[in-house]
Amino acid sequence: MYKLFTSIIGGDRSCIAFKLLRVMKITIILLTVLMVHVHASGLAQTITLKADNIPLKEVIVQLQNKTGYNFIFNSELLNSTKPITLNVSNAPIESVFKICFNRNGLSFVINEDEGTVVLSKSISKTNNNVAETIRGTVTDEKGDGIPGVSVTVKGTKTVTITNNNGAFTINVPDKAVTLVFSIVGYQSKEVLASADLSKIVLKETDTRLDEVIVVGYGTQKRSDLTAPISSLSAKAIEERGLNRVDQALVGQLAGVNVKQTTGLPGKGFSIQVRGSGSISANTEPLYVIDGFPLGQTTTDVSGGFSGGNALDNINPDDIESIEVLKDAAAAAIYGSRASNGVVMITTKKGQVGKTKIQFSSSVGATNITRKVDVLNGDEWIDRATEMINAAYVAAYGSRGATAADDEAKRISIIGTRNVAYVLD
Known part of the structure; x- marks a missing residue:
């Protein structure tokens, strides 16, 4: 039996000890390599996180669930912290930790062996380091560089502008900050300074050039118009709770002067488009409701004429939109009647869908402030x-x-x- 055992393990005892020592060395080397690999994979971990004005305590819970780290801290450290707002995708975990903790005056230490993150209050130190310079390029969806884009370090006054090729250079205190890219006509974008800035793509914004405007006897897209037209939607009228249609135009349209000429309750307003064109003649514009022009005069039983207001019998809640034509384009459609401009009113119409019932009511009272004494x-x-x-x-x-x-x-x-x- 002894001979069989010795033949299997390789002979004498000195040889056995040597082989056991070699096995132990190999085991230690393998364990060391495995630990280094685990440590490296932990540091290289990325995370996707979205937070919108969420308390730091709740953000820590999300980080703990997503990363598997256990956070160790004193609960009093979170009493004076600010809510967190960020939206990152596959960002390095240390960069996310810096955004969440460093901005709230906290420092962190990651212990990969124990799988913990220890939070503590940051100790202010004099930073004599030179700010880091980062470079990048801003392009549109076609890949062309966008000049004049403002690149701002979020929360600071540090800002730069892209050159004719869309390239920029900016100094940042560290790569944990967020850069904001903005320009008129494009959607603003926020990117971490630690991300790839070689090609920042901005999307165009909706300029509403496809909005349909009523002009004369038809409709046109706003992008095809050359004449100055001011528009007022039904939403702007409903939000104000008005009693008259002409009251809705007060201070809402450029070049349209609306004023009240009498103190009588419920009386109409005087409307002038681009100023007064005459001292004595009527300066009221032509009113067109759903394509039907309305006159400004009425006849009485004796054959005389008296002035009237075309908007007296229109309910403001029935208005869908109001357009004001201001220049010669109006006269080309409606002739000399439109010399003072045209106010075009489109009323609401039935729509396909479920029945909707809306009810609104307004009640008011008026009273004369001082009465005139009369004789008996x-x-x-x-x-x-x-x-x-x-x-x-x-x-x-x-x-x-x-x-x-x-x-x-x-x-x-x-x-x-x-x-x-x-x-x-």
Whole structure:
């Protein structure tokens, strides 16, 4: 049996000890390599996290669930921290930790062996290090460089602008900061300074050039218009709770002057498009409701004419949109009636879909602030008699003529005479 054992393990005892020592060395080397590999993989870990004004304590819970680290800290450290807002995708975990903790005055230490992250209060030190310079390029969706893009370090006044090729250079305190790229006509974008900045792509914004505007007897896209047209949507009218349609135009459209010319409750407003064109003539614009022009004058039973307001009988809640035509384009459609401009009103129409019922109500009361004292019946007779007597005295001198009732109602002689002639 002994011979069989020794033959299997390789002979004498000295050889056995040597082989065991070699096995132990190989095992230690393999374990060391494995630990280094685990440590390297932990440091290279990335994370995707989205937070919108979330307390730091809740962010720590999300980080713990996503990374598997256990966070060790004193709960009092989180009393004065600010909410976290960030949106990162596959970002290095240390960069995310810096954004969450360093900005709140906290430092962190990652212990890969124990799988823990220890948080503590940062100790302020004088930083004599030179800011790090980073470079990048901003392009559109076609790959062309965008000049004039503002590149700002978020939360600071550090800003630069891209050159004609879309390239930029900016100094940052560290790569944990966020860069904000913005320019008119493109959507703003926030990117971590530690990310790949070689090609930042900005998307164009919706400029609403496809909005349909009512012009004359048809509609056109805003992008195809050359004439100045001001528009007001139904939403802007509904939010203000108005009693009249013309009241909705006050201070809303450029070049349209709306003013109230009377203090009577519920009376209409005077509307002038691009100023007054005449001193004495009517300066009101032409009102067109759903394609039907409305006049500004009405006739009475005696054949005379009196001014009216075309908007008196329109409910503001029935308005879908209001467009104001201001220049010669209006006169080309409606002729001389549009010399003062055109106010085009489109009312709401039925829509396909489920039935919707909306109810709104407004109640108000008006009262005169100061009433005029009037005469009663006896006082009015006395004043009238006094004025009439004065007129008689002025007409007949000092004869003492008065406007008495007897003078006005003297005896009148009445009678008839009938003469008949009989001839042979």
